[in-house]
Amino acid sequence: MQVIHERCAGLDVHKKTAVACVWLTPPASPDSQETRSFATMTADLLALSDWLKSQAVTHVAMESTGVYWKPIYNLLEGNFELLVVNAQHIKAVPGRKTDVADAQWIADLLRHGLMRGSFIPAQPQRDLRELTRHRSNLVTNRAQASNEMQKVLESANIKLASVASDITGVSATAMLQEMLAGQTDLTALANLAKANLRNKREELKKALEGTLRPHHRLIIAQLLADIEFLDEQIAEVDREIEQRLAADQEIINRIDEIPGINQRIAEIVVAEIGTDMSRFPSAEHLVAWAGLCPGNDESAGKRRNRHIRHGDIALKSALVEAAKGASRTRRSYLHALFRRLTAKRGVRRANIAVARTILAGIYQMLTRNTRWHDLGADYFDRLNPVKLVTRLTNRLSHLGYQVTLTPVPQTA
Numbered sequence: 001m002q003v004i005h006e007r008c009a010g011l012d013v014h015k016k017t018a019v020a021c022v023w024l025t026p027p028a029s030p031d032s033q034e035t036r037s038f039a040t041m042t043a044d045l046l047a048l049s050d051w052l053k054s055q056a057v058t059h060v061a062m063e064s065t066g067v068y069w070k071p072i073y074n075l076l077e078g079n080f081e082l083l084v085v086n087a088q089h090i091k092a093v094p095g096r097k098t099d100v101a102d103a104q105w106i107a108d109l110l111r112h113g114l115m116r117g118s119f120i121p122a123q124p125q126r127d128l129r130e131l132t133r134h135r136s137n138l139v140t141n142r143a144q145a146s147n148e149m150q151k152v153l154e155s156a157n158i159k160l161a162s163v164a165s166d167i168t169g170v171s172a173t174a175m176l177q178e179m180l181a182g183q184t185d186l187t188a189l190a191n192l193a194k195a196n197l198r199n200k201r202e203e204l205k206k207a208l209e210g211t212l213r214p215h216h217r218l219i220i221a222q223l224l225a226d227i228e229f230l231d232e233q234i235a236e237v238d239r240e241i242e243q244r245l246a247a248d249q250e251i252i253n254r255i256d257e258i259p260g261i262n263q264r265i266a267e268i269v270v271a272e273i274g275t276d277m278s279r280f281p282s283a284e285h286l287v288a289w290a291g292l293c294p295g296n297d298e299s300a301g302k303r304r305n306r307h308i309r310h311g312d313i314a315l316k317s318a319l320v321e322a323a324k325g326a327s328r329t330r331r332s333y334l335h336a337l338f339r340r341l342t343a344k345r346g347v348r349r350a351n352i353a354v355a356r357t358i359l360a361g362i363y364q365m366l367t368r369n370t371r372w373h374d375l376g377a378d379y380f381d382r383l384n385p386v387k388l389v390t391r392l393t394n395r396l397s398h399l400g401y402q403v404t405l406t407p408v409p410q411t412a
Contacts, residue, residue: 004113009052009080010106011062012099013069016040018062020048021103022055023111033107035100040068045075052080061110063087064118073120083110083117090115119289125274128244132271133314135237135264142168142230149223157210163203168227171197175208176224180217241267251275254365257372258358259334260326265318269359272315275366283363290315292356308352316355323354333375334358340380 003025012019021035034055038048052060060076061083062069069084076082090109109115121129146168150161164172174192183189190204197204212220245252248270255266273286280286287293291311298304327338327350334354341350365372381388393403 001112003111005059005111007055007057008059008061008107008110009055009057010103010108010110011060011072012102012106013062013065013072014040014099015068017099018045018048018072019099019103020052021100021107022052022057023104023107024055025111033104035103037099040071042071042075045072048072049076049079052076059083059110061085061106061115061117063090063106074123077123082120083115084120085115086118119279121274124244125271128241128271129314131237131241131244132268135234135241136268136314136317138230138234138237142227142234145223145226145230149220149227152216152219152223153210156212156216158212159207159210160204163200163207164197170194173224175204176220179208179212180221180224241271245270248275251366254371255362258322258326258361259329259332259374260322260324260354260358262325265322268314268318269362272312272318273362277363277367280363283360286363287356287359290319290359292316292319292352292359315359319355319359320351322358323351326354326358327351331377333377333379336377336380 006025006027007022009020009022012021016039017037018040019035019037021033024032026032036048036051038044057080059081062072062085064084064086073082073084085106090106106115120126149167153160153167160172160175161167166172167176171193175189178189178192186205186208189208190201193201193204245267252263252266252270255261255269256263261269273280273290277286280289284293288309289311291309291313293308295307295309323334323338326332326334329335334357337357338350338354341353345353361372364370376382389405393405396403
């Protein structure tokens with residue numbers, strides 16, 4: 001096979017060690033290989049970089065092993081042409097597997113140009129990704145604390161969640177804090193309700209009648225403190241993300257116009273895919289990269305069960321959340337698409353399909369610099385009106401009705 005890169009290296013990366021194989025193919029001399037092992041501390045990785053420079057290496061490839069490739073990528077970035085490759089794409093023939101053999105295999109594939117690097121954004125976008133993903137973890141932790149609070153209140157016979165939509169809201173939190181302070185007057189507790197919840201004060205009296213035992217008080221006090229602390233952390237991260245995305249606010253506002261998407265999800269989308277769509281050849285390529293389309297598994301002309309890929313978990317989770325919101329948005333194309341697919345494929349697959357449509361729409365918006373154009377809830381009816389009329393007429397006929405259709409005259 002033709003050699004594409006004459007001076008390249010393959011790295012087999014682990015938590016504590018990285019094995020590097022340098023493969024040189026000089027024009028007028030035979031190939032030469034040299035393999036060394038390095039620790040993954042900063043000083044050792046800098047020594048790895050110096051050694052690769054001394055060998056005049058131009059291209060370096062490594063597997064995307066967990067998060068262990070990141071410190072190596074950070075220190076080698078800018079000095080070499082780096083490729084981070086999906087491990088499933090470069091599996092060697094089974095048997096006789098060692099770290100040295102893996103490094104040699106990666107270097108051999110790289111020098112023949114048989115590798116396709118993963119999309120690794122620039123440092124500012126990688127930093128933004130870490131912030132949005134950290135915020136998502138904080139939101140998850142807050143939801144977990146809220147759910148645990150609900151369980152403890154049920155254990156104490158306090159049915160606050162049956163009246164208040166949010167047991168961690170301002171009114172509910174004030175009531176719980178007063179109960180922890182020893183307040184037992186149900187009327188006084190119900191009067192702490194604010195806004196629309198004040199109209200339910202009689203129901204609140206019944207819901208707050210329970211027994212807080214000492215262990216209940218301890219758990220609720222700790223959960224309230226956790227939720228307050230998490231709210232402060234989320235707000236702090238929100239401010240940092242907003243500051244970093246100030247230049248892209250117009251794009252975020254346009255993405256926010258899509259049904260089901262809010263400010264937070266729009267920020268996640270921009271953090272994960274960026275605003276430059278030239279790195280993705282097509283909308284289909286972006287959808288496949290995100291893991292929102294089925295994989296290929298066909299043999300002997302038979303298509304077997306094809307599960308969706310893992311893809312970008314953070315992006316996929318945000319888009320599926322947006323799809324669930326869009327499916328509840330009446331009089332929209334995405335709602336019509338969800339209802340159409342649910343009957344055929346089920347709710348889960350319909351949500352994935354709606355998420356795929358949203359991401360493909362975002363690609364077109366960013367590529368063409370346009371806004372979201374909703375096709376309308378009647379889009380599928382307008383595709384083939386004759387077929388729709390026939391189907392509805394047949395349904396009425398099967399119910400025992402004689403149907404006569406009279407066209408409505410068109411108004412000028």
